[in-house]
Amino acid sequence: TQLLEQSPQFLSIQEGENLTVYCNSSSVFSSLQWYRQEPGEGPVLLVTVVTGGEVKKLKRLTFQFGDARKDSSLHITAAQPGDTGLYLCAGVSGNTGKLIFGQGTTLQVKP
Amino acid sequence: DAGVTQSPTHLIKTRGQHVTLRCSPISGHKSVSWYQQVLGQGPQFIFQYYEKEERGRGNFPDRFSARQFPNYSSELNVNALLLGDSALYLCASSSRTGGNTEAFFGQGTRLTVV
Numbered sequence: 001t002q003l004l005e006q007s008p009q010f011l012s013i014q015e016g017e018n019l020t021v022y023c024n025s026s027s028v029f030s031s032l033q034w035y036r037q038e039p040g041e042g043p044v045l046l047v048t049v050v051t052g053g054e055v056k057k058l059k060r061l062t063f064q065f066g067d068a069r070k071d072s073s074l075h076i077t078a079a080q081p082g083d084t085g086l087y088l089c090a091g092v093s094g095n096t097g098k099l100i101f102g103q104g105t106t107l108q109v110k111p
Numbered sequence: 112d113a114g115v116t117q118s119p120t121h122l123i124k125t126r127g128q129h130v131t132l133r134c135s136p137i138s139g140h141k142s143v144s145w146y147q148q149v150l151g152q153g154p155q156f157i158f159q160y161y162e163k164e165e166r167g168r169g170n171f172p173d174r175f176s177a178r179q180f181p182n183y184s185s186e187l188n189v190n191a192l193l194l195g196d197s198a199l200y201l202c203a204s205s206s207r208t209g210g211n212t213e214a215f216f217g218q219g220t221r222l223t224v225v
Contacts, residue, residue, distance in 0.1 A: 006153075042115070042201050042216030043154070088153050096167045097205060097212045098144070101153030 002027040004091055006102035013079055014110050021074045021105045023089035030092050032072045033099070034063055037086040048092075079109045113138070115204050115217035123223045124192050132187045132220045136204030142166075143185040144214065145177055146201040154201055160185055161207070192224045 004025045013019055023032070031050040035043035047056050049065035049072060056063045060083075062075040072089055086106050090099040116135045124130050136143050142161040146154035159167040160179035179185045183204075189196055199221050203214040 004153075040218065042203075042218050044216070045213055048213070090153075096159055097142070097207075097214070098156050098159060098167050098169075099146075099154070099203075099214065100156065101146075103151075104153045 004102035012108040024071045033090045035088040117217035129190045134185045134202030140204040142205045144203045148199040
């Protein structure tokens with residue numbers, strides 16, 4: 001069974017601080033995706049990382065895929081209150097595109 | 112262009128009842144997947160359909176069933192509802208199956224079983 005563990009589960013920080021969210025698995029995934037979900041909404045895709053060691057940047061967000069394609073991290077620089085939400089990592093499994101989600105990290109950024 | 116639409120948005124049912132949730136994918140998308148998200152957890156895969164055929168099934172009991180129609184819309188049915196079925200049910204559509212395909216999620220149906 002493929003599982004993804006995210007840490008931390010909850011994070012409350014002040015505006016302007018930096019943070020890192022980790023996503024770890026014992027399984028290899030063909031790719032890994034990061035989503036952001038706001039209350040009452042479905043998850044929205046932020047990025048897909050495919051190649052081991054790959055780093056992608058989206059404004060103040062930096063995503064990294066581990067060399068062995070088993071883990072990933074999301075780093076946010078100078079967090080803003082608008083970054084508040086649930087961050088989910090999801091491994092893409094096999095040829096079906098089935099997503100295996102971590103349990104999520106709830107981020108609260110206080111002004 | 113309309114995104115993924117789900118109906119209803121909220122639903123309250125009694126234990127033992129059955130429920131039907133509906134999903135309309137993005138126009139042109141032929142793959143629909145269903146996920147269950149319990150409060151405080153990440154979504155769990157239930158089913159995937161592509162071109163009206165079941166392509167994947169998660170670890171859910173036979174009380175859960177789904178189908179996809181010729182227009183690619185989909186229904187998720189749950190029989191003999193239990194309190195533990197209370198969750199946000201998410202539908203995701205994509206243009207095809209396979210790795211690295213972007214999935215677009217609807218806003219979900221919030222099911223409460225009392």
